[in-house]
Amino acid sequence: MITTTTLNAAIDKTYYVKQFKLGASHRATEVFAEAGGKGINVARTLLELGADPYAMGFLGGNNGSFIQDELDKQGIKHDFIRVSGESRINLNIIDESDYSSTEVLESGPVISVDELEQFRTKIAAQSKRTPWMVCSGSLPRGVALSTYAELIEIARNNGTKVFLDTSGEALRSSIQAKPFFIKPNEKEIAELTGQSVADEDGLFANIHALMNQGIACVTVSLGEKGSITGYQGRLYRATVPRLEIVNTVGCGDAFVAGMVVGFSQLKSIEECIRLATATGSANALTQSAGYVQMEEVERIKKIVNIEEIQWTSSK
Numbered sequence: 001m002i003t004t005t006t007l008n009a010a011i012d013k014t015y016y017v018k019q020f021k022l023g024a025s026h027r028a029t030e031v032f033a034e035a036g037g038k039g040i041n042v043a044r045t046l047l048e049l050g051a052d053p054y055a056m057g058f059l060g061g062n063n064g065s066f067i068q069d070e071l072d073k074q075g076i077k078h079d080f081i082r083v084s085g086e087s088r089i090n091l092n093i094i095d096e097s098d099y100s101s102t103e104v105l106e107s108g109p110v111i112s113v114d115e116l117e118q119f120r121t122k123i124a125a126q127s128k129r130t131p132w133m134v135c136s137g138s139l140p141r142g143v144a145l146s147t148y149a150e151l152i153e154i155a156r157n158n159g160t161k162v163f164l165d166t167s168g169e170a171l172r173s174s175i176q177a178k179p180f181f182i183k184p185n186e187k188e189i190a191e192l193t194g195q196s197v198a199d200e201d202g203l204f205a206n207i208h209a210l211m212n213q214g215i216a217c218v219t220v221s222l223g224e225k226g227s228i229t230g231y232q233g234r235l236y237r238a239t240v241p242r243l244e245i246v247n248t249v250g251c252g253d254a255f256v257a258g259m260v261v262g263f264s265q266l267k268s269i270e271e272c273i274r275l276a277t278a279t280g281s282a283n284a285l286t287q288s289a290g291y292v293q294m295e296e297v298e299r300i301k302k303i304v305n306i307e308e309i310q311w312t313s314s315k
Protein backbone atom coordinates (compact mmCIF):
# COMPACT_ATOMS: atom_id res chain seq x y z
CA MET A 1 0.00 0.00 0.00
CA ILE A 2 1.22 3.52 -0.84
CA THR A 3 -0.52 6.33 1.06
CA THR A 4 -0.85 9.77 -0.53
CA THR A 5 -1.72 12.90 1.43
CA THR A 6 -3.30 15.93 -0.23
CA LEU A 7 -3.85 18.61 2.38
CA ASN A 8 -5.05 21.09 -0.25
CA ALA A 9 -7.09 19.03 -2.73
CA ALA A 10 -8.55 20.72 -5.80
CA ILE A 11 -10.78 20.32 -8.78
CA ASP A 12 -8.41 20.84 -11.69
CA LYS A 13 -10.37 22.63 -14.37
CA THR A 14 -8.59 22.71 -17.74
CA TYR A 15 -9.80 24.96 -20.57
CA TYR A 16 -8.37 24.60 -24.08
CA VAL A 17 -8.56 27.78 -26.20
CA LYS A 18 -7.37 28.37 -29.77
CA GLN A 19 -5.11 31.29 -28.86
CA PHE A 20 -4.85 32.75 -25.36
CA LYS A 21 -4.70 36.57 -25.22
CA LEU A 22 -4.52 38.59 -22.01
CA GLY A 23 -7.57 40.78 -21.56
CA ALA A 24 -9.52 39.01 -24.34
CA SER A 25 -12.68 36.88 -24.16
CA HIS A 26 -12.23 33.23 -25.26
CA ARG A 27 -14.55 30.36 -26.23
CA ALA A 28 -13.21 27.07 -24.90
CA THR A 29 -12.73 24.30 -27.47
CA GLU A 30 -12.58 21.67 -24.70
CA VAL A 31 -13.08 21.60 -20.93
CA PHE A 32 -11.98 18.99 -18.37
CA ALA A 33 -12.74 18.85 -14.63
CA GLU A 34 -10.71 16.35 -12.60
CA ALA A 35 -10.17 15.40 -8.98
CA GLY A 36 -6.77 16.91 -8.32
CA GLY A 37 -4.23 18.42 -6.06
CA LYS A 38 -0.79 16.84 -6.24
CA GLY A 39 -1.34 13.86 -3.93
CA ILE A 40 -4.57 12.85 -5.68
CA ASN A 41 -2.76 12.99 -9.04
CA VAL A 42 -0.08 10.75 -7.54
CA ALA A 43 -2.75 8.29 -6.32
CA ARG A 44 -4.40 8.10 -9.76
CA THR A 45 -1.03 7.53 -11.42
CA LEU A 46 -0.10 4.86 -8.86
CA LEU A 47 -3.27 2.95 -9.74
CA GLU A 48 -2.40 3.09 -13.45
CA LEU A 49 1.11 1.80 -12.63
CA GLY A 50 -0.45 -1.21 -10.87
CA ALA A 51 0.25 -0.06 -7.27
CA ASP A 52 -2.25 0.08 -4.40
CA PRO A 53 -2.87 3.77 -3.49
CA TYR A 54 -4.72 5.02 -0.42
CA ALA A 55 -5.57 8.73 -0.60
CA MET A 56 -5.88 10.95 2.50
CA GLY A 57 -6.19 14.67 3.28
CA PHE A 58 -8.99 17.23 3.61
CA LEU A 59 -12.12 17.70 1.48
CA GLY A 60 -14.86 20.27 1.89
CA GLY A 61 -18.14 21.50 0.38
CA ASN A 62 -19.58 20.61 -3.05
CA ASN A 63 -16.13 20.64 -4.61
CA GLY A 64 -14.98 18.16 -1.99
CA SER A 65 -17.99 15.92 -2.76
CA PHE A 66 -17.17 16.05 -6.49
CA ILE A 67 -13.56 15.00 -5.73
CA GLN A 68 -14.74 12.16 -3.49
CA ASP A 69 -17.19 10.90 -6.17
CA GLU A 70 -14.42 10.94 -8.79
CA LEU A 71 -12.10 8.96 -6.50
CA ASP A 72 -14.87 6.40 -5.98
CA LYS A 73 -15.52 6.16 -9.75
CA GLN A 74 -11.81 5.73 -10.40
CA GLY A 75 -11.53 2.98 -7.77
CA ILE A 76 -9.07 4.85 -5.53
CA LYS A 77 -9.38 3.90 -1.85
CA HIS A 78 -9.53 7.00 0.34
CA ASP A 79 -10.13 8.38 3.81
CA PHE A 80 -10.39 12.19 3.83
CA ILE A 81 -11.37 14.43 6.76
CA ARG A 82 -14.46 16.47 5.82
CA VAL A 83 -13.86 20.14 6.62
CA SER A 84 -16.29 23.04 6.96
CA GLY A 85 -14.66 25.14 4.19
CA GLU A 86 -14.86 24.56 0.41
CA SER A 87 -12.12 22.66 -1.47
CA ARG A 88 -10.60 24.81 -4.18
CA ILE A 89 -10.87 24.94 -7.97
CA ASN A 90 -7.58 25.43 -9.84
CA LEU A 91 -7.76 26.77 -13.36
CA ASN A 92 -5.42 25.88 -16.21
CA ILE A 93 -5.92 27.60 -19.58
CA ILE A 94 -4.06 25.89 -22.41
CA ASP A 95 -3.27 27.76 -25.60
CA GLU A 96 -3.62 25.24 -28.46
CA SER A 97 -1.22 27.18 -30.67
CA ASP A 98 1.81 26.15 -28.58
CA TYR A 99 0.30 24.20 -25.65
CA SER A 100 1.56 26.78 -23.18
CA SER A 101 -0.42 26.89 -19.96
CA THR A 102 -1.65 29.71 -17.71
CA GLU A 103 -2.68 28.66 -14.20
CA VAL A 104 -4.79 30.35 -11.53
CA LEU A 105 -4.57 28.50 -8.19
CA GLU A 106 -6.94 29.19 -5.28
CA SER A 107 -5.57 29.12 -1.74
CA GLY A 108 -8.16 26.60 -0.52
CA PRO A 109 -10.20 26.32 2.69
CA VAL A 110 -9.06 27.30 6.18
CA ILE A 111 -8.44 24.16 8.25
CA SER A 112 -9.46 24.40 11.91
CA VAL A 113 -7.35 23.20 14.84
CA ASP A 114 -9.87 20.41 15.44
CA GLU A 115 -9.85 19.26 11.78
CA LEU A 116 -6.04 19.19 11.79
CA GLU A 117 -6.05 17.17 15.01
CA GLN A 118 -8.43 14.61 13.46
CA PHE A 119 -6.03 14.30 10.52
CA ARG A 120 -2.99 13.80 12.80
CA THR A 121 -4.79 10.96 14.57
CA LYS A 122 -5.67 9.29 11.26
CA ILE A 123 -2.12 9.64 9.90
CA ALA A 124 -0.59 8.23 13.06
CA ALA A 125 -2.80 5.12 12.67
CA GLN A 126 -2.26 4.90 8.89
CA SER A 127 1.53 5.14 9.12
CA LYS A 128 1.51 1.90 11.13
CA ARG A 129 0.14 0.05 8.09
CA THR A 130 1.83 1.75 5.14
CA PRO A 131 5.54 1.41 4.30
CA TRP A 132 5.40 4.35 1.85
CA MET A 133 3.79 7.76 2.15
CA VAL A 134 3.70 10.57 -0.41
CA CYS A 135 3.06 14.09 0.95
CA SER A 136 2.34 16.49 -1.88
CA GLY A 137 1.30 20.05 -2.54
CA SER A 138 0.76 23.35 -0.81
CA LEU A 139 -0.45 23.68 2.77
CA PRO A 140 -3.98 25.06 3.18
CA ARG A 141 -4.59 28.06 5.41
CA GLY A 142 -4.70 27.29 9.13
CA VAL A 143 -2.09 24.53 8.80
CA ALA A 144 1.29 25.39 10.35
CA LEU A 145 4.43 25.38 8.20
CA SER A 146 5.83 22.68 10.47
CA THR A 147 3.02 20.25 9.53
CA TYR A 148 4.95 18.25 6.90
CA ALA A 149 7.90 17.98 9.32
CA GLU A 150 5.48 16.62 11.92
CA LEU A 151 3.99 14.08 9.50
CA ILE A 152 7.48 12.94 8.43
CA GLU A 153 8.42 12.46 12.08
CA ILE A 154 5.26 10.43 12.84
CA ALA A 155 5.82 8.32 9.72
CA ARG A 156 9.50 7.69 10.43
CA ASN A 157 8.72 6.55 13.98
CA ASN A 158 6.55 3.85 12.38
CA GLY A 159 9.18 2.89 9.78
CA THR A 160 7.38 4.61 6.88
CA LYS A 161 9.42 6.34 4.16
CA VAL A 162 8.09 9.74 3.09
CA PHE A 163 8.28 11.14 -0.44
CA LEU A 164 7.74 14.92 -0.15
CA ASP A 165 6.80 17.20 -3.05
CA THR A 166 6.04 20.73 -1.95
CA SER A 167 7.34 24.24 -2.49
CA GLY A 168 8.40 27.49 -0.84
CA GLU A 169 8.42 27.75 2.95
CA ALA A 170 6.59 24.42 3.34
CA LEU A 171 9.57 22.71 1.67
CA ARG A 172 12.18 24.72 3.54
CA SER A 173 10.57 23.92 6.91
CA SER A 174 10.48 20.19 6.16
CA ILE A 175 14.10 19.57 5.11
CA GLN A 176 15.35 19.16 8.69
CA ALA A 177 12.81 16.37 9.26
CA LYS A 178 14.69 14.33 6.62
CA PRO A 179 12.05 12.98 4.24
CA PHE A 180 13.30 9.96 2.24
CA PHE A 181 12.80 11.72 -1.12
CA ILE A 182 12.17 15.27 -2.35
CA LYS A 183 11.50 16.51 -5.89
CA PRO A 184 11.83 20.27 -6.23
CA ASN A 185 11.47 21.62 -9.79
CA GLU A 186 13.74 24.36 -11.21
CA LYS A 187 11.85 27.18 -9.51
CA GLU A 188 11.51 25.36 -6.18
CA ILE A 189 15.21 24.44 -5.88
CA ALA A 190 16.17 28.03 -6.77
CA GLU A 191 13.85 29.31 -4.01
CA LEU A 192 15.34 26.80 -1.57
CA THR A 193 19.02 27.34 -2.32
CA GLY A 194 19.09 30.83 -3.81
CA GLN A 195 20.92 29.44 -6.88
CA SER A 196 19.65 29.03 -10.45
CA VAL A 197 19.87 25.57 -12.06
CA ALA A 198 21.73 27.24 -14.94
CA ASP A 199 24.80 26.91 -12.71
CA GLU A 200 25.15 23.10 -12.94
CA ASP A 201 28.14 22.96 -10.63
CA GLY A 202 26.09 24.78 -7.98
CA LEU A 203 23.10 22.47 -8.61
CA PHE A 204 25.22 19.33 -8.14
CA ALA A 205 26.75 20.77 -4.95
CA ASN A 206 23.26 21.62 -3.63
CA ILE A 207 21.96 18.09 -4.31
CA HIS A 208 24.99 16.65 -2.46
CA ALA A 209 24.38 19.06 0.43
CA LEU A 210 20.74 17.88 0.71
CA MET A 211 21.84 14.22 0.67
CA ASN A 212 24.41 15.03 3.38
CA GLN A 213 21.61 16.54 5.48
CA GLY A 214 19.97 13.09 5.53
CA ILE A 215 17.58 13.09 2.54
CA ALA A 216 18.25 9.73 0.88
CA CYS A 217 17.18 10.65 -2.64
CA VAL A 218 16.89 14.11 -4.21
CA THR A 219 15.54 14.76 -7.71
CA VAL A 220 15.53 18.20 -9.26
CA SER A 221 13.04 17.98 -12.12
CA LEU A 222 13.71 20.18 -15.13
CA GLY A 223 10.53 19.85 -17.24
CA GLU A 224 11.31 18.97 -20.87
CA LYS A 225 15.04 18.91 -20.01
CA GLY A 226 14.50 15.84 -17.77
CA SER A 227 16.01 15.74 -14.28
CA ILE A 228 19.07 15.34 -12.06
CA THR A 229 18.87 12.80 -9.21
CA GLY A 230 21.22 12.28 -6.29
CA TYR A 231 21.26 8.92 -4.46
CA GLN A 232 23.87 7.22 -2.25
CA GLY A 233 26.44 9.90 -3.06
CA ARG A 234 26.04 9.56 -6.84
CA LEU A 235 24.38 11.85 -9.39
CA TYR A 236 22.29 10.80 -12.41
CA ARG A 237 20.99 12.77 -15.39
CA ALA A 238 17.77 11.69 -17.11
CA THR A 239 16.73 13.04 -20.50
CA VAL A 240 13.78 12.32 -22.77
CA PRO A 241 13.55 12.98 -26.53
CA ARG A 242 11.12 15.66 -27.70
CA LEU A 243 7.49 14.55 -27.39
CA GLU A 244 4.18 15.87 -28.79
CA ILE A 245 3.02 17.30 -25.46
CA VAL A 246 -0.43 18.78 -24.74
CA ASN A 247 -0.62 19.41 -20.97
CA THR A 248 2.35 19.35 -18.58
CA VAL A 249 0.33 20.03 -15.40
CA GLY A 250 0.86 17.03 -13.12
CA CYS A 251 4.13 15.82 -14.74
CA GLY A 252 5.90 16.25 -11.40
CA ASP A 253 3.21 14.18 -9.63
CA ALA A 254 3.50 11.41 -12.20
CA PHE A 255 7.29 11.47 -11.75
CA VAL A 256 6.90 11.07 -7.97
CA ALA A 257 4.45 8.17 -8.50
CA GLY A 258 6.97 6.40 -10.75
CA MET A 259 9.75 6.94 -8.21
CA VAL A 260 7.80 5.55 -5.24
CA VAL A 261 6.67 2.53 -7.27
CA GLY A 262 10.30 1.92 -8.30
CA PHE A 263 11.56 2.06 -4.70
CA SER A 264 8.66 -0.04 -3.39
CA GLN A 265 9.53 -2.74 -5.94
CA LEU A 266 13.21 -2.63 -4.89
CA LYS A 267 14.33 -1.60 -8.35
CA SER A 268 17.83 -0.22 -8.96
CA ILE A 269 18.11 3.57 -8.81
CA GLU A 270 18.58 3.71 -12.61
CA GLU A 271 15.33 1.72 -13.07
CA CYS A 272 13.50 3.97 -10.58
CA ILE A 273 14.61 7.07 -12.49
CA ARG A 274 13.68 5.47 -15.84
CA LEU A 275 10.17 4.59 -14.63
CA ALA A 276 9.69 8.01 -12.99
CA THR A 277 10.88 9.91 -16.06
CA ALA A 278 8.72 7.89 -18.45
CA THR A 279 5.69 8.34 -16.17
CA GLY A 280 6.33 12.10 -15.80
CA SER A 281 6.67 12.50 -19.55
CA ALA A 282 3.63 10.31 -20.31
CA ASN A 283 1.52 12.73 -18.25
CA ALA A 284 2.35 15.52 -20.73
CA LEU A 285 0.66 13.53 -23.53
CA THR A 286 -2.82 13.48 -21.96
CA GLN A 287 -5.26 16.41 -22.10
CA SER A 288 -6.41 16.13 -18.47
CA ALA A 289 -4.07 17.03 -15.60
CA GLY A 290 -2.58 14.09 -13.71
CA TYR A 291 -3.32 11.19 -16.09
CA VAL A 292 -0.97 8.69 -17.70
CA GLN A 293 -1.53 5.77 -20.03
CA MET A 294 0.48 2.65 -19.30
CA GLU A 295 1.25 2.02 -23.02
CA GLU A 296 2.88 5.46 -23.20
CA VAL A 297 4.87 4.84 -20.00
CA GLU A 298 6.17 1.56 -21.48
CA ARG A 299 6.96 3.22 -24.84
CA ILE A 300 8.81 6.19 -23.28
CA LYS A 301 10.73 3.96 -20.84
CA LYS A 302 12.57 2.56 -23.88
CA ILE A 303 13.73 5.99 -25.09
CA VAL A 304 14.70 7.61 -21.78
CA ASN A 305 18.43 8.18 -21.40
CA ILE A 306 19.97 7.79 -17.93
CA GLU A 307 23.65 8.49 -17.31
CA GLU A 308 25.72 8.79 -14.17
CA ILE A 309 27.34 12.22 -13.85
CA GLN A 310 31.02 12.13 -12.99
CA TRP A 311 31.41 15.15 -10.75
CA THR A 312 33.66 16.22 -7.92
CA SER A 313 33.33 19.47 -6.08
CA SER A 314 35.83 22.11 -7.22
CA LYS A 315 35.67 23.72 -3.76
Ligand SMILES: Nc1ncnc2c1ncn2[C@@H]1O[C@H](COP(=O)(O)OP(=O)(O)OP(=O)(O)O)[C@@H](O)[C@H]1O
Pocket: 184, 185, 186, 221, 222, 223, 224, 225, 226, 227, 240, 243, 245, 248, 249, 250, 251, 252, 253, 254, 255, 276, 277, 278, 279, 280, 281, 284
Ligand atom coordinates in the same frame (compact mmCIF):
# COMPACT_ATOMS: atom_id res chain seq x y z
N1 LIG B 1 7.56 19.01 -21.94
C1 LIG B 1 7.95 17.82 -21.47
N2 LIG B 1 8.37 16.86 -22.32
C2 LIG B 1 8.77 15.65 -21.85
N3 LIG B 1 8.81 15.33 -20.53
C3 LIG B 1 8.40 16.24 -19.64
C4 LIG B 1 7.94 17.54 -20.05
N4 LIG B 1 7.61 18.24 -18.96
C5 LIG B 1 7.83 17.42 -17.90
N5 LIG B 1 8.30 16.23 -18.30
C6 LIG B 1 8.70 15.07 -17.47
O1 LIG B 1 8.09 15.17 -16.18
C7 LIG B 1 9.09 15.39 -15.15
C8 LIG B 1 8.59 16.40 -14.13
O2 LIG B 1 8.30 17.61 -14.79
P1 LIG B 1 8.42 19.07 -14.15
O3 LIG B 1 9.84 19.38 -13.85
O4 LIG B 1 7.71 19.99 -15.10
O5 LIG B 1 7.62 18.88 -12.78
P2 LIG B 1 6.75 19.92 -11.95
O6 LIG B 1 7.17 21.33 -12.24
O7 LIG B 1 6.82 19.47 -10.55
O8 LIG B 1 5.29 19.63 -12.52
P3 LIG B 1 3.83 19.84 -11.83
O9 LIG B 1 4.00 20.79 -10.66
O10 LIG B 1 2.94 20.39 -12.89
O11 LIG B 1 3.38 18.47 -11.41
C9 LIG B 1 10.35 15.83 -15.91
O12 LIG B 1 11.52 15.49 -15.18
C10 LIG B 1 10.21 15.05 -17.22
O13 LIG B 1 10.62 13.69 -17.04
Ligand SMILES: O=P(O)(O)OC[C@@]1(O)O[C@H](CO)[C@@H](O)[C@@H]1O
Pocket: 008, 010, 011, 012, 036, 037, 038, 041, 090, 105, 136, 137, 138, 139, 167, 249, 250, 251, 252, 253, 289, 290
Ligand atom coordinates in the same frame (compact mmCIF):
# COMPACT_ATOMS: atom_id res chain seq x y z
O1 LIG C 1 -1.10 24.56 -4.96
P1 LIG C 1 -0.34 23.27 -5.00
O2 LIG C 1 -0.89 22.27 -4.05
O3 LIG C 1 1.14 23.45 -4.88
O4 LIG C 1 -0.52 22.70 -6.49
C1 LIG C 1 -1.79 22.37 -6.94
C2 LIG C 1 -1.73 21.91 -8.37
O5 LIG C 1 -1.40 22.95 -9.27
O6 LIG C 1 -0.74 20.92 -8.53
C3 LIG C 1 -1.20 19.87 -9.37
C4 LIG C 1 -0.24 19.67 -10.49
O7 LIG C 1 0.99 19.28 -9.99
C5 LIG C 1 -2.62 20.23 -9.78
O8 LIG C 1 -3.42 19.11 -9.71
C6 LIG C 1 -3.05 21.25 -8.76
O9 LIG C 1 -4.03 22.10 -9.19
